[in-house]
Each structure stands twice: as structure tokens, then as C-alpha cells.
Amino acid sequence: MKKKLIIGITGSIAAFKSVQLISDLSKENYEIDVLMTPSAAKFVTPLSIQALTKRKVYIDVFDDDPGTITHVDIVKNADAFIVVPASATTMAKLAYGIADNMLTAAFLAATCPKLIAPAMNVHMYENNATQRNIDTLKNDGVLFIEPGTGLLACGDVGKGKLADYNSIKLMIEYALHSHPLKGKRVLISAGPTRESMDPVRFISNHSTGKMGYAIARAAFLLGADVTLAHGPVSLKDIPGVTMKPFISANDLFELMKEESKKADYIIMSAAVGDYRPQDVAKEKIKKNDDCLHVEFIKNPDILSYLCANRTNQQIICGFAMETNDLIAHAKEKLLRKNADMIVANSLRTKGAGFATDTNVATLITKENTEDLPMMSKEDLGLVILDRLMSLKED
Template sequence: MKTIIVGVSGSIAAYKVCELVRTLKKNNYDVEIIMTHNATKFISPLTLGALINKPVLIDDFDKEGYKIKHISYAKKADCFVIVPATANIIGKIANGICDDVLTSTFIAATCPKLIAPAMNVNMYDNLATQRNIERCKTYGIKFVEPGYGLLACGDTGRGKLADLNQIMAMIEYCLCNKPLKNKRVLITAGPTQEAIDPVRYITNHSSGKMGYALAKRAFELGAKVTLITGPTNLDFPYGVKVIQIKSASEMFETVKSKYQKQDYIIKAAAVGDYRVKEIAQDKIKKKDDILQLELIKNDDILAYLGQHKTDQIICGFAMETKNLIDHAKEKFIKKNCDLLVANNLNEPGAGFKNDTNKVTFIAKDKIQQIELMTKNNLSDLILKELIKIKEEKHVNSN
């Protein structure tokens, strides 16, 4: 079990730490909390201690006054996050000042470190604060930039504590090894929409969950991720460049403009195979019992990538309702993929909209069935398989 130390400094946003700690505990992390004395004015140590079922550290010495704790805490940390971080605490860390247990432990820790600022907009924009932030970054400390909005003081601007999902994403990032560091990964996700008239369109049941999970995990593994997504109801993954499209043609043109600079391309989107030949300028009125639409075939994005790839590793997806392996093997060869992830829509827990999936990996001289698992866990397996394929190609080319 990995240990996360959560440092809390004296900001009104301290109350939001409760939800962060609950989420960390729910994800099976061991959590230790260190508070400054000013932080205790905003939220009770008893409250936070109850959430982790252990005392919160506020002073460096125990009740007997002889056991110094900041070193022992620093040694067991796998990740250290200060949330919220005031201008004061950032200034101390930037300049190596250790005048309380939080700063002493933070500077003593050798694990990955993360700071989530929260303060008045003028304090955040002040040149001294920005200089201190940049200095901290040179030490290897990661930051979750504050959000923009109405602040507790009544001012409006940048200084709100970042969304807790963003903070969690950065904690996960800090905890991961980085096999994809400096690698570029392009991922497509979600459905496409093909307009019929100004009101109606043709689409499919894709939720985008698989592609978004892949983008999130690729970022955690150190990649520079571009996500090209059709319309979904999902929050964009933190740290990922997102390009929104609607139609298959828009996705095709966007992929063509980006693919050459990528190391890995994962086509997880459910792209419409056909579009209406002529989109009606006005809403089609209901007249007859039968409405006939003339459809034409969309460009095959995966086939294009397979034909034009150089040293990119390309992963495709196949959704079938019967003869899964036969159809998937045929697609793997025809589209010139390095890996094809195939799933049967009729399998319980697999396919569209679910948080889980059950798939089969099709690769050169390999067919591997993967048991039912969450799409988050599956994304990790897919990326590790792609990394392995790339390494094998490199060895064989030498």
C-alpha cells in the first residue's frame, strides 16, 4: 500500500481536503496528514484525523518531547501533496525555509512532490509568488494550477483550488513510472455524428469511456497525449490536449494532420462507416411512411494509418456481435495494425457505455483473451502491450 502525505496550510480551501482524503482512502492509499497551525483555524484536526483514523501531525515533537517526526514521515512517503498551498508556504519551500513540521517534512522528503495553490488572485499573480512557483518547479515539484472564479474574499480571478479530480490525476501521475516519457500518443474516442438535416444526425452508442481511460493512463505514464474525441458526456482527462470533432470526416482530417509526429496511435473511437450523401438545408418534414436516405462510405481512418505508417505503433479496436476472432484477425491483417483489441457486444459487461470490458488482443502470432476488468485497468494492459510491441520492433530492427 502506497503512502500519500497530505499537507494542509492556512487557506479557506482547507475544507475541501476532506473530500480528497476520502477519495484517497477509497482508492486504498495509506494517508498521513500534516497541518500548519494556521490550517487548524480553518478545519479541525479532529475532523481530518477521523477520516484517516489516526492523529494528524501538527508539531514536530510527540507529547514526551523527544521524538522528532518529520524525518520518519518523509521516509515513508510515496507522494507528498500540499493542498491547499498558500503563498506563504510556497515562498518558504522555494527558499528552503523549514520553520514548521510541514515545511521540514516536505523538504526532507525525496518522493515525488505536488503543490496545489489556493489564494487571492492578486497574491497569486504577484511577481514574488510567480517567481517562487517557478523556483519550486526547478526543484522538480509539480503544480496543479488553480482555477478561475469567484474567490472567498469576493474578488474574481485565478486562485481557486483546482478541481479535486485534477489533483487526484496529478497524484496518480506522480506515483507512476514513466515508460512513455517524451513519447507522443494520439488517441481517438467516442462516437461520430453524421448530420441528416439541421436537427437530426446518425450516430452510435459509444460513450467514449475506453478512449478517455486510455488518454488518462497514457498521461500518467508520462506521454504527451492528444485526444481527438467525438461528442461525449465525460470530463476531459487532466493533462491531455483535447480536440473536439463531430463527424467522421472531421476526425479523419484531424488524424491526418497529427499522425506523423506520433509514437503511438490508438483508434478507440466508434467512427461511423457511412454518412448522408446530401445534408438537407432545412428540417426534413414528416410526410411519408418511409424516408429514404442515400448514404455514402466514410474514409477508413485505421486503414489509412496502416497504409501510411512509418515507425508508429498502431492499435485498432473491433466491435463484433458474432465470429469475433475470425472478423478481428481479418481486420488486423487488412488494416495493418500492430495490435487489435476486439470485443463482442453480446458479452456481459463488455462493449459500449459499461465501465468494464472483456476483450481479445490480436497481434502478430498472438491471440490473447483478456478477462472482464474495468476499462481503467484494461487501458493499462493495452498501453503496456503497445510498449512491449515497440520494444520488440526496435530489437528486431537492430
């Protein structure tokens, strides 16, 4: 079933970006109604918006359809109301409950989750009056999508750029989700480790971090306070998630030891190298002999440490990537490390493995083995968290 979004566009120079935003969200199976302030209509024509939504765009508070009170009726079945971009003027009106156009009147009448994505000059944004209005709206339960920093349309540099599409979409999804993990702390590791051989070379693996990032995103949507320890990956930071970078297995070990002290759930999805060179050359190793002999030593077993030093309330999940005997190896890992759950997947299975957007996993606990069909890593992240919450309830 389609979710109904109300999108309010205000008189910000970033209003033109709302056209692409609405186009993209329309492809995400949302039903969209658009309200514009009179100033917004000077930047973007209502006709261009109507062409995308196939629905009437409302501007004037008295622009009611026959037999309706539009600013009240339009929000009755709405799932979320987002003002994007939000100007300083409109935020001031919303903070004080001023309903002098269709957008502000409908916002006041709406009882659904409300979001605001500001976009304006950096000095307007940082002005004490604007910040007071933002605080007032936040205290009223309005969700804010933080603006970006960079070169603004006016030529100034600073905070005030409209957030990107992925950030806006994430916050809309957050608003539409229930939050069973609210008040809980989730610690996740993702990506590869790198072990230096010399100043030029390192030993690593093919992990891209996509699975761990997907779990972190899912945990955020479910309301958790999320910390993501990530190796060297090319993925963008997740808004609302505390990002903690690491390079080597020892880096990750120290990071997890510290962060795990306050975590309710720990999910070790990082691909941690089992060994590292015993000695790291201070200078680049030159190509001389036909063979290069390097002695490796074991890296710390981070999952075993976390399980052995857990608090009574912690739930800990590990991952097992195998090329053969997947279930047997994963069950042995679960028992040997005393984890609560192992997410097992095979590099040989189509749709699973490194660098894919999908995964095929088996969830293994001491009491149960659950084979899952191929699904997106985002959906798998939600399933993993659901099963871990069930373990905590038990």
C-alpha cells in the same frame, strides 16, 4: 499494499475541502499522515482530521513523539507528499527552503515525489512573486496541480480555486507511477461520430468515449505526451491531456492526418460511422411520406490511411466491436488494414460494450491472440499500452 501519503494543509480558505479529500483518499486504500501549518488549524480542527485518518496530526516542528525526529522520520517511507491546499505563504517558504513549522520542515526532508495544489485569491496567484516561486518549485521537480477558474471565496473571479478531486487524484497516481512513455507521443481517438442529415437530425452510434478516455488517462499516468481526439461525449476533460474535439468522420480524418505526423503510438478507439448521407438538407426534412429514402456514401477509412502512411517508428492499434464471429472479423481487420494490434470486444458479452465501466477484450496481433478477463476500462488501458510498448521493443 497501501501507499503512504503525506498530506500538508495550509492556511487557505480552501482548507475545509481537505477534509472531504482525506475522506475520499482514505477509501482509495492509502495510508495517510497529515501535517498542518498553525494557520491551517484556524480553518480546520486537527481533531476532525484525526477522526478520518486515525492518526496523530502534527503542527509544531517541535511536536516530536518520544525517541523520534518527526519531521524527518514521518517522510522516510512516504510514497508521495502533497500540499493541498497550498497558500502563497507556504509556497514561498518551500521555494526558499524555509523550515519553520512541521509541514515545511518535513517537505524539505522528503525525498519522495512532491505535489502542490495551490488555492488563493486570483491576484495573489498571478502576482509575479508567486509565479517565480512556482517556477522555482517546478524546476526543483515539484509537480503542480493547476487551480481552477471561477468565483472565489473572496468574491473575485479568476484562477485560484482548488483543483477538483479527480484532478488531484490523477496527479497523485501520476506521481506514484513509473513513466516508461516519458518523451513519447500518444494519439488516441474516442467517442462517436455524427453525420448530419439536416440541421436537426444526425446519424450516430452508442459510443460514450469511456474506453478511449481511459486509455488517454493511462497513457498520461505512464508519462506520455497525450492527445485525445474526441467526438461529442459527456465526459470531463482529462487534466494534462491535449483535447481535440471532432464531430463527423471527415472531421476526425483531417484531425488524425495532422496529429499522426508526430505520434509514436496511435490508438483508434473511436466508433467511426462507416457511411454518411450523400446530401445534407439545408432545411429540416418534414414528415410527409411513409418512407424516407436517404442515399449514403462511404466515409474515409481512417485506420487504413494511418497504417498506409505511418512512419517507420509508429505503432498503430485499432478496435473491433462485433456482434458475431468476433475473433475471425478482428483478425481479418488486422490483416486488411495492416495494423499492429486490434482490441476486439463483443457487444454480446456481459461487462463489455458501450457505456460500461468495464470491458472484456481480446488483444490480437499477427503473432498472438490474448484473451483478457473482465476488468475496468482504466486497467484495460494500461494493459493495452503495455502490449503496444512490447511491440515497439520487438
